[in-house]
Amino acid sequence: MLGADLPSVFMGRTQILHPVQIVVPAGQVLGVIGPNGAGKSTLLRSLAGLDKPHAKWNGMPLPREQIGFMPQAFQMNARLSVLEAVLLGRREALGWRVAQADLEEAAHVLSYLGLSHLEGRSMDRLSGGQQQMVLVAQRVLRAPRLLVLDEPTSALDLHHQLLILRHLRTYAQTRQAVAVMALHDLTLAARFCDRLLLLKDGKEVMSGPTAEVLSEHRIDDCWTVSVEVLQARDGCKVIVPHERATQSVEGVSFQ
Amino acid sequence: MTSGGLYARQIRARMAALLGAAMLLCALLAADLVTGPSGMSLADLNKAFWAGPAGEDRGAAAILWHIRLPQSIMAALVGASLGLAGLMMQTILNNPLASPFTLGFSAAAGFGAALSILVGALWGLPQWLQTPIAAFAMTLAAAALIYVVARVKGSAPEVLVLAGIAVLFFFKSLQSLAQFMASPEVLQQIVFWLFGSLLKASWTSVLVCGTILLVCLPLVLRDAWNLTSLRMGDANAASLGLDVNRLRRRGFLLVAALTAGAVCFTGTIGFVGLIAPHIARAVVGEDHRFALPTAALMGAVILVAASVIGKLISPGAIVPVGIITAIAGIPMLMAVILTLKPTGTR
Numbered sequence: 001m002l003g004a005d006l007p008s009v010f011m012g013r014t015q016i017l018h019p020v021q022i023v024v025p026a027g028q029v030l031g032v033i034g035p036n037g038a039g040k041s042t043l044l045r046s047l048a049g050l051d052k053p054h055a056k057w058n059g060m061p062l063p064r065e066q067i068g069f070m071p072q073a074f075q076m077n078a079r080l081s082v083l084e085a086v087l088l089g090r091r092e093a094l095g096w097r098v099a100q101a102d103l104e105e106a107a108h109v110l111s112y113l114g115l116s117h118l119e120g121r122s123m124d125r126l127s128g129g130q131q132q133m134v135l136v137a138q139r140v141l142r143a144p145r146l147l148v149l150d151e152p153t154s155a156l157d158l159h160h161q162l163l164i165l166r167h168l169r170t171y172a173q174t175r176q177a178v179a180v181m182a183l184h185d186l187t188l189a190a191r192f193c194d195r196l197l198l199l200k201d202g203k204e205v206m207s208g209p210t211a212e213v214l215s216e217h218r219i220d221d222c223w224t225v226s227v228e229v230l231q232a233r234d235g236c237k238v239i240v241p242h243e244r245a246t247q248s249v250e251g252v253s254f255q
Numbered sequence: 256m257t258s259g260g261l262y263a264r265q266i267r268a269r270m271a272a273l274l275g276a277a278m279l280l281c282a283l284l285a286a287d288l289v290t291g292p293s294g295m296s297l298a299d300l301n302k303a304f305w306a307g308p309a310g311e312d313r314g315a316a317a318i319l320w321h322i323r324l325p326q327s328i329m330a331a332l333v334g335a336s337l338g339l340a341g342l343m344m345q346t347i348l349n350n351p352l353a354s355p356f357t358l359g360f361s362a363a364a365g366f367g368a369a370l371s372i373l374v375g376a377l378w379g380l381p382q383w384l385q386t387p388i389a390a391f392a393m394t395l396a397a398a399a400l401i402y403v404v405a406r407v408k409g410s411a412p413e414v415l416v417l418a419g420i421a422v423l424f425f426f427k428s429l430q431s432l433a434q435f436m437a438s439p440e441v442l443q444q445i446v447f448w449l450f451g452s453l454l455k456a457s458w459t460s461v462l463v464c465g466t467i468l469l470v471c472l473p474l475v476l477r478d479a480w481n482l483t484s485l486r487m488g489d490a491n492a493a494s495l496g497l498d499v500n501r502l503r504r505r506g507f508l509l510v511a512a513l514t515a516g517a518v519c520f521t522g523t524i525g526f527v528g529l530i531a532p533h534i535a536r537a538v539v540g541e542d543h544r545f546a547l548p549t550a551a552l553m554g555a556v557i558l559v560a561a562s563v564i565g566k567l568i569s570p571g572a573i574v575p576v577g578i579i580t581a582i583a584g585i586p587m588l589m590a591v592i593l594t595l596k597p598t599g600t601r
Contacts, residue, residue: 043403088480089495
């Protein structure tokens with residue numbers, strides 16, 4: 001069970017995140033949702049504890065190497081092969097000579113995420129979406145207890161969004177780990193997250209099972225977008241926004 | 256091909272490239288030893304080599320053991336130090352146009368040397384020893400200044416570069432002041448020092464530069480995986496558990512030591528630390544386990560080649576290597592700029 005009491009975060013004198021308590025049972029995926037500037041990335045950085053560790057597992061502090069954090073911004077002009085890039089996920093354990101077991105494990109992760117065909121390609125020759133998938137593979141190779149991913153599918157097409165999120169959910173379930181990820185696509189959040197944490201203006205609006213958090217009026221309140229929450233044939237929720245043709249931000253109209 | 260097979264093939268290709276660079280360096284060292292204004296034949300050199308420093312032919316022994324050998328070995332050591340420092344600089348600053356001199360180390364060394372030449376021998380030290388000591392100390396002082404800024408303001412590349420530019424202009428101004436105050440004879444000596452020449456090489460300089468390189472090399476190589484991780488971006492490296500700021504500060508101190516050791520005896524030798532890392536990356540990629548030794552070898556290859564050219568283009572005289580590398584470096588730098596990809600493109 002993951003638990004974390006995240007403190008307030010300030011940028012200068014502005015409070016950008018109010019205290020948030022997170023509890024997620026092992027094997028589950030927590031989605032962090034909210035409009036732009038809600039504090040999602042700040043919350044994930046705080047949870048990943050780059051500066052100070054906050055995450056606990058069954059009440060015990062979670063060691064740094066048990067946390068796989070993937071930040072939102074990534075810039076990649078490295079002349080490294082995809083296999084080499086994934087191997088860096090085990091940076092601390094790599095010796096001067098790379099062990100055959102590490103190579104096999106990296107190749108297995110690439111195969112697991114459907115990236116084997118890219119193995120020998122140079123990172124600086126990949127598209128943004130392909131680079132993003134390699135970074136996910138790097139995190140999975142670390143085999144962490146807690147995966148913290150900031151918009152892991154932002155550069156991916158629909159096929160790969162579904163593929164990566166399905167694999168991440170399977171990873172959490174089979175390894176009894178926890179995945180916490182910020183997502184903008186509410187339909188994907190509804191499909192792949194067991195629980196959701198809704199943020200607005202740096203404050204928690206609601207946290208709980210996905211079905212309870214995603215209601216039409218709550219989405220309207222937070223995003224000021226009128227939506228219809230429908231049910232797909234497979235039982236998953238689908239969020240359909242309705243365009244308000246003459247209504248825009250701060251009352252400015254576009255005719 | 257399996258993952259292991261593909262990776263093993265890559266490693267074999269890189270090992271072959273390293274071996275090739277080492278063989279090229281050996282060939283150039285041999286060419287450097289047999290080239291010179293004295294016109295000694297290969298047979299005489301061979302005889303003098305096997306006879307040792309106390310050989311019967313005093314002239315040949317002096318030329319080989321006291322002039323050519325220390326100069327050739329110094330060229331290799333200085334080139335290796337600058338190549339290694341250059342790759343580290345480009346990696347920790349995430350800037351392909353960075354070099355060991357980006358942060359003003361050469362200006363600081365130049366000022367130290369100019370000051371020493373200006374004030375003359377002090378405390379009973381001979382001038383030939385005092386000048387490199389002053390250059391070395393001033394380089395470390397410049398490094399200490401930037402290090403303090405990095406400790407206070409963080410070690411982001413832009414902080415290091417801005418502090419380095421401030422240090423560069425500060426020491427350049429002091430260097431100009433020293434030149435302005437010098438008599439014509441002293442000014443000539445200062446300008447000659449600033450050219451960057453292997454003529455100042457001796458077994459003492461080989462010992463000092465070699466020791467610094469030998470001490471720094473394992474410390475640099477220990478960070479090979481960390482430096483490789485840094486190539487994937489600061490945020491990504493930090494999220495993999497790497498203390499990016501500490502790595503930058505540590506790398507920066509090693510660059511300062513390597514640069515100080517390289518320039519304190521020979522003067523400013525530009526472009527080697529800029530070009531060698533680019534050749535290394537093009538040949539073996541950015542796995543720093545291979546890129547670091549390759550950059551060191553390529554730096555040595557460039558400087559020894561410059562030494563050979565310096566002896567060949569003007570028969571009977573030796574053109575300082577600093578001038579050769581500067582002239583040859585400009586088209587190389589243009590080639591680097593033209594082959595750089597614009598930011599954000601793939």
